[in-house]
Amino acid sequence: MAPHQQRIDLNADLGEEVTDDAALLAVVTSANLACGYHAGSLEIMRAVCTEAARRGVSVGAQVSYADRENFGRVARDVPYDLLREQVADQVGVLSQVAGECGTAVRYLKPHGALYHRVLDDAEQAAAVLDGSGDLPVLGMPGVLLDEARARGRAVFHEGFPDRGYTPEGRLVPRGEPGALVEEEPVIVAQAVALAGRVDSLCLHGDSPGAVQHASAVREALVRAGHELRPFAPEV
Secondary structure: OOOOOEEEEEEEEEOOOOOOHHHHHOOOOEEEEEOOOOOOOHHHHHHHHHHHHHHOOEEEEEEOOOOOOOOOOOOOOOOHHHHHHHHHHHHHHHHHHHHHOOOOEEEEEEOHHHHHHOOOOHHHHHHHHHOOOOOOEEEOOOHHHHHHHHOOOOEEEEEOOOEOEOOOOOEOOOOOOOOEOOOHHHHHHHHHHHHOOOOEEEEOOOOOOHHHHHHHHHHHHHHOOEEEOOOOOOO
16 A cells, blocks of 8 residues: 555445445445344345455444334334344344355444434443444444443444534434435545545445445545555454
8 A cells, every 4th residue: 555545444335125235345345234123134135245255345234223114214212131132133143144155244333213322322322332242333423432442342433425414523314404415526525525534434325326426436535545445354
């Protein structure tokens, strides 16, 4: 790697039955894979894991509330013990599938409403951590990453080129004006701006034009001198 290059990871939410998983796996370096609670199935997990292993893409467990009806995007008051068990179940199922496909689960990332809840909710953050072993954790600054770091777990920060930010540095809630960034030049510019400040950039697989946007972001990052590689590679 040349001295001026910086390493950056490009991740996407896969296995959700709403995008072209194979096409995105040709672009990204990490795959946040749905574990069946908000979307996905064993068959889809196997397909994504097999292709990820072939391409050297890291697989992460994208754990969620048990809420397929709302795609995991509605906050739930799930008791600690139940949420811990649900997270452990999701990680366990994906770990078994990944192993059968020649790869392994390299990290953890909550999905949707759970992702945002554990930025502030200490009990639910503890349940997510207690149910996921010692996996590295990917997310935004908040309670989950602070507690993971305190436990000695690897922590990685991500940014969102295709989402709007509030003045406080949180994501604009879906459904509010400015929540989604859909113009490719703006997505690309925000990706390049974020790349020097985070470990990984997330492009949502369910966004319109997801594959095209991801390809444009990757090309721009390479032109800017970044080396794309997984933040949690195979060891």
